[in-house]
Amino acid sequence: MFFVSIASQGSTKLILQMQKMALAGIRVLEIAGLAPAPFCGMILADFGAKVVKVDRTRTSMTVDVQARGKRSIALNLKTSEGATILKKLCSQSDVLIEPFRKGVMEKLGLGPEKILQENPKLIYARLTGFGQSGPYAEAAGHDINYLAISGLLSKLGRQGENPYAPANLLADFAGGGLLCAVGIVMALFERSRSDKGQVIDANMVEGAAYIGSFLWKSQNLGLWNRPRGQNLLDSGAPFYETYKTSDGKFMAVGALEPQFYEELIKGLQLDSLKLPSQMSFSDWPEMKKIMAETFSKKTQAEWCKIFEGTDACVTPVLSLDEVSSHPHNKERGSFITDCQGEISPRPAPLLLRTPATPSLTRDPFIGEHTESVLREYGFSKEEIAKFQAAGIIECNRAKANL
Numbered sequence: 537m538f539f540v541s542i543a544s545q546g547s548t549k550l551i552l553q554m555q556k557m558a559l560a561g562i563r564v565l566e567i568a569g570l571a572p573a574p575f576c577g578m579i580l581a582d583f584g585a586k587v588v589k590v591d592r593t594r595t596s597m598t599v600d601v602q603a604r605g606k607r608s609i610a611l612n613l614k615t616s617e618g619a620t621i622l623k624k625l626c627s628q629s630d631v632l633i634e635p636f637r638k639g640v641m642e643k644l645g646l647g648p649e650k651i652l653q654e655n656p657k658l659i660y661a662r663l664t665g666f667g668q669s670g671p672y673a674e675a676a677g678h679d680i681n682y683l684a685i686s687g688l689l690s691k692l693g694r695q696g697e698n699p700y701a702p703a704n705l706l707a708d709f710a711g712g713g714l715l716c717a718v719g720i721v722m723a724l725f726e727r728s729r730s731d732k733g734q735v736i737d738a739n740m741v742e743g744a745a746y747i748g749s750f751l752w753k754s755q756n757l758g759l760w761n762r763p764r765g766q767n768l769l770d771s772g773a774p775f776y777e778t779y780k781t782s783d784g785k786f787m788a789v790g791a792l793e794p795q796f797y798e799e800l801i802k803g804l805q806l807d808s809l810k811l812p813s814q815m816s817f818s819d820w821p822e823m824k825k826i827m828a829e830t831f832s833k834k835t836q837a838e839w840c841k842i843f844e845g846t847d848a849c850v851t852p853v854l855s856l857d858e859v860s861s862h863p864h865n866k867e868r869g870s871f872i873t874d875c876q877g878e879i880s881p882r883p884a885p886l887l888l889r890t891p892a893t894p895s896l897t898r899d900p901f902i903g904e905h906t907e908s909v910l911r912e913y914g915f916s917k918e919e920i921a922k923f924q925a926a927g928i929i930e931c932n933r934a935k936a937n938l
């Protein structure tokens with residue numbers, strides 16, 4: 537983001553000042569992976585880091601939808617020259633993110649011992665499912681498996697139904713990509729004192745479990761001691777639920793505290809004297825029926841009008857198409873539109889003095905920046921031509937010009 541400031545000291549001077557984002561100047565290498573590592577890299581890029589994605593060669597189509605603000609190089613790491621190129625990139629970078637299961641980087645000769653020897657200041661972030669040790673370390677897996685081993689999955693789902701994974705949000709993105717980014721930022725902060733890098737063993741089992749700390753820590757409060765789907769916050773309580781409206785949409789109700797619950801009952805025009813007390817567990821199923829019946833009688837818009845300006849903790853369940861035009865989100869600019877008209881969430885949190893300024897241009901093609909990145913890291917034109925001829929790298933300039 538550029539600011540123009542005008543200083544008058546006899547004559548008017550125009551000073552173009554580049555605003556520094558939080559991670560400006562940090563150089564990140566992200567080896568292309570499935571979902572969590574790309575998210576981690578995107579967070580760093582959104583907040584100003586220069587992120588280079590290391591893609592495979594001979595891959596024309598990318599399924600990476602989280603390449604915002606990154607550059608892409610296509611490099612065959614299975615050749616010794618390719619591995620040497622990566623080592624040289626690492627020697628001039630601050631962070632490496634690798635998304636493979638245990639042992640893959642070592643097989644390529646790119647394990648942390650070797651890489652950190654050459655650049656002891658590097659933050660070497662390993663983002664796996666099961667971590668770098670333990671019987672599952674080398675096993676394949678996906679979000680649902682990590683969530684299962686973390687213990688969280690056993691708690692998720694409605695009464696009488698099988699455990700249910702909420703898309704791949706919890707392990708892949710919250711426990712994986714996001715916590716890996718937090719680890720990287722903490723390691724960078726620590727490096728500013730010690731002048732030393734370190735290895736990060738970020739993994740989705742422990743990450744998801746950590747995200748769920750509240751579940752463990754709140755067990756003594758009696759919040760989770762009933763079977764799945766019958767507790768206060770897991771769809772057991774009638775006042776913490778979603779309800780269908782007459783137009784097939786939904787309202788979300790989160791009226792936990794008694795004073796907010798009272799407002800909910802008022803808005804629903806129910807007679808509190810004829811209802812059981814809020815915390816009568818045995819009456820919850822019946823209360824749910826009453827509330828479901830009541831919500832089904834009006835449209836979502838009608839309920840929004842009724843609850844607007846109240847503390848009943850009742851909100852519409854918005855679709856992805858609706859969120860950016862909702863008055864609250866609209867006023868705050870919570871969603872951004874890129875140059876291709878695609879809407880996505882604005883990076884969070886909002887750092888008020890140095891906010892993230894996400895790229896609004898299209899994502900890179902695979903290998904679009906191979907040449908420019910390698911030049912930037914000190915490779916000569918001749919070396920690049922040689923690597924290209926040998927199939928060690930790919931420079932996809934033609935596509936870049938489309």
Ligand SMILES: C[C@H](CCC[C@@H](C)[C@H]1CC[C@H]2[C@@H]3[C@H](O)C[C@@H]4C[C@H](O)CC[C@]4(C)[C@H]3C[C@H](O)[C@]12C)C(=O)SCCNC(=O)CCNC(=O)[C@H](O)C(C)(C)COP(=O)(O)OP(=O)(O)OC[C@H]1O[C@@H](n2cnc3c(N)ncnc32)[C@H](O)[C@@H]1OP(=O)(O)O
Binds near residue numbers: 597636708
């Ligand atoms: C639930 C989510 C996953 C959501 C992702 C989905 C969106 C996509 C998953 C499958 C996709 C579909 C599929 O690909 C088929 C179609 C393809 C088409 O092009 C598009 C449509 C598709 C239908 C496509 C659509 C979608 O994209 C999908 C449905 C998750 O949970 S993600 C989290 C996964 N877990 C982790 O990330 C934890 C750590 N990683 C791992 O455990 C493993 O990486 C993993 C994920 C189990 C994959 O195992 P895999 O054996 O494939 O890989 P690795 O063991 O890690 O080894 C990688 C090998 O590749 C070599 N290599 C890597 N880079 C290079 C390079 N630049 N040059 C040369 N070689 C390279 C590396 O050396 C390894 O080689 P070896 O095997 O010989 O050691």
